[in-house]
Amino acid sequence: MPIIKTENLTKVYKDFWGRPKTRALSGLNLEIHKGEIFGLLGPNGSGKTTALKLMLGLIFPTTGNVSVMGKPPRDINLKSKIGFMPEESYLYRFLNASETLRFYGQLLGLKGKELNNRVDRVLNIVGLDRVRTQPLREYSKGMSRRMGLAQVLLKEPEICVLDEPTIGLDPIGAGEIKDIIQELKNKGTTVLFSTHILSEAEPLCDRIGILYEGRLIAMGALTDILEVKDEVEVVKTRETLEEFYIRTIKNRDTSHFSK
Amino acid sequence: MIQRIFTLSLITIKESINKKVIYLSIFFAFIIILVSRIFTSITPGAEIAFMTDIGLVTISFLGGVVALFLASDFIPDEIRKRTIYTVLTYPVRRFEFILGKFLGISGVVLLSHSLMSLIFLAVLSLSGGAVKCDLMIALALIYGTLLIFSSIVIMGSTFLSPLINIVFSLFFYLLGHLVTYIRHLSERMEDVFTKILLIFFSYIVPDLERFEVKDKLVIDSALPIGITGDCFLYAGVYIVCVMMLAYVAFNEREV
Numbered sequence: 001m002p003i004i005k006t007e008n009l010t011k012v013y014k015d016f017w018g019r020p021k022t023r024a025l026s027g028l029n030l031e032i033h034k035g036e037i038f039g040l041l042g043p044n045g046s047g048k049t050t051a052l053k054l055m056l057g058l059i060f061p062t063t064g065n066v067s068v069m070g071k072p073p074r075d076i077n078l079k080s081k082i083g084f085m086p087e088e089s090y091l092y093r094f095l096n097a098s099e100t101l102r103f104y105g106q107l108l109g110l111k112g113k114e115l116n117n118r119v120d121r122v123l124n125i126v127g128l129d130r131v132r133t134q135p136l137r138e139y140s141k142g143m144s145r146r147m148g149l150a151q152v153l154l155k156e157p158e159i160c161v162l163d164e165p166t167i168g169l170d171p172i173g174a175g176e177i178k179d180i181i182q183e184l185k186n187k188g189t190t191v192l193f194s195t196h197i198l199s200e201a202e203p204l205c206d207r208i209g210i211l212y213e214g215r216l217i218a219m220g221a222l223t224d225i226l227e228v229k230d231e232v233e234v235v236k237t238r239e240t241l242e243e244f245y246i247r248t249i250k251n252r253d254t255s256h257f258s259k
Numbered sequence: 260m261i262q263r264i265f266t267l268s269l270i271t272i273k274e275s276i277n278k279k280v281i282y283l284s285i286f287f288a289f290i291i292i293l294v295s296r297i298f299t300s301i302t303p304g305a306e307i308a309f310m311t312d313i314g315l316v317t318i319s320f321l322g323g324v325v326a327l328f329l330a331s332d333f334i335p336d337e338i339r340k341r342t343i344y345t346v347l348t349y350p351v352r353r354f355e356f357i358l359g360k361f362l363g364i365s366g367v368v369l370l371s372h373s374l375m376s377l378i379f380l381a382v383l384s385l386s387g388g389a390v391k392c393d394l395m396i397a398l399a400l401i402y403g404t405l406l407i408f409s410s411i412v413i414m415g416s417t418f419l420s421p422l423i424n425i426v427f428s429l430f431f432y433l434l435g436h437l438v439t440y441i442r443h444l445s446e447r448m449e450d451v452f453t454k455i456l457l458i459f460f461s462y463i464v465p466d467l468e469r470f471e472v473k474d475k476l477v478i479d480s481a482l483p484i485g486i487t488g489d490c491f492l493y494a495g496v497y498i499v500c501v502m503m504l505a506y507v508a509f510n511e512r513e514v
């Protein structure tokens with residue numbers, strides 16, 4: 001059974017008067033399996049964030065259905081098992097790193113020594129140990145990003161949903177995040193993340209999906225997708241993800257205009 | 260669940276503590292109470308009554324200002340800054356979130372209300388007034404009205420923009436002080452539609468007149484026995500109803 005499943009998921013954003021404004025997602029059918037790293041790719045505005053927010057129950061589908069571990073996304077028992085890192089770190093700016101994690105730890109019901117230990121461990125993993133007493137409003141973008149990830153790791157989740165996890169990070173920082181994602185997979189955690197940095201997705205992902213104007217235009221295991229075959233299905237070459245991505249979207253574009 | 264509501268309210272208090280409106284209100288309360296001390300000469304023979312009158316009105320008004328300005332922005336601020344994303348992806352139910360905000364504002368208002376009350380009582384006793392039990396009851400009842408007011412503001416903030424919410428909550432608060440008047444008016448109304456509208460309003464606005472004991476205090480007559488219990492029971496029931504409405508509005512809201 002897939003750990004996250006969307007069926008015909010559609011989201012139309014409405015304006016103040018309830019009139020349809022933007023069709024952000026159209027009929028998305030996606031299955032994420034336990035233990036895999038799934039990369040959701042697509043250009044700006046293609047609906048990646050919308051899809052992730054629907055899976056977290058922050059917004060609701062116009063039509064269609066999402067289930068996470070067989071439950072509706074707003075199920076309270078789910079929330080300590082699924083971590084979400086938003087596009088930017090939206091955390092309380094007046095708290096410092098350890099106060100922030102203690103606050104979220106308390107929401108998880110952690111107390112005393114267990115809480116302290118977990119906060120320490122997570123701060124170590126994301127490398128914010130030395131600045132733990134500095135308020136978040138003074139953090140650089142990269143440090144805020146790490147805090148966003150820290151808040152996910154604090155749950156020791158079974159599923160991690162990361163919205164552009166490496167955006168705004170320097171190459172070393174981005175590398176560290178990739179290592180953490182790999183580490184999570186090794187421990188059996190399912191990771192779903194969105195990105196448009198293809199060189200990042202390629203070594204990391206087991207499977208990818210490409211969203212374009214709210215539609216899923218390609219999906220599959222990287223090893224299958226990137227093989228270019230001739231007519232008799234013999235593997236000729238292997239594309240890079242970037243070549244595949246650009247080819248797929250370009251094809252899409254011409255068919256789009258010819259309509 | 261209780262633990263989580265408590266955690267959420269603490270964070271709200273922590274954030275509010277830095278807000279200027281609290282300190283400005285306390286400062287103004289201090290000034291007005293001091294000034295009222297100076298102007299007691301215009302009511303010879305009733306100096307203490309005059310100070311009591313001004314003091315209670317000031318405390319009630321400035322407490323309302325604190326509640327209004329802080330509570331109207333709690334939830335909109337979390338949505339604007341999107342801090343709510345992370346909180347709601349933790350095991351927090353939406354009603355726990357709202358209750359946390361309400362308890363938070365109750366705490367902040369309690370803090371500012373206590374400080375203003377202390378200033379008032381100190382100035383009063385220095386001027387030779389007695390700090391009577393009835394006076395303490397009057398202060399407690401003011402806190403009761405502030406709680407009701409805060410709950411209305413929190414409810415409005417779950418679905419209205421801050422400005423509209425402020426207008427709407429003030430409207431409710433003012434009508435709450437005019438319940439008897441609205442009832443009288445509705446009895447004399449010929450037009451059925453207006454009559455029904457007035458009766459409707461007289462029931463949905465909070466009956467804040469029952470918290471109004473200043474006039475009795477000023478003429479030094481005793482307060483009815485059991486008034487504190489009655490009023491707080493009323494406040495409790497009213498607030499629970501308002502919070503349920505807030506939950507209904509907020510539960511379906513996309514963030």
Ligand SMILES: Nc1ncnc2c1ncn2[C@@H]1O[C@H](COP(=O)(O)OP(=O)(O)OP(=O)(O)O)[C@@H](O)[C@H]1O
Nearest residue numbers: 013022023024042043044045046047048049050051
């Ligand atoms: N709250 C909203 N109200 C109205 N329209 C929205 C809202 N959020 C997103 N949209 C629209 O939905 C579409 C998809 O947006 P979404 O944020 O999901 O894209 P994305 O793939 O995450 O893009 P990016 O790579 O830039 O983050 C866009 O056209 C956007 O304008």
Ligand SMILES: [Mg+2]
Nearest residue numbers: 048049087163
């Ligand atoms: Mg996005």
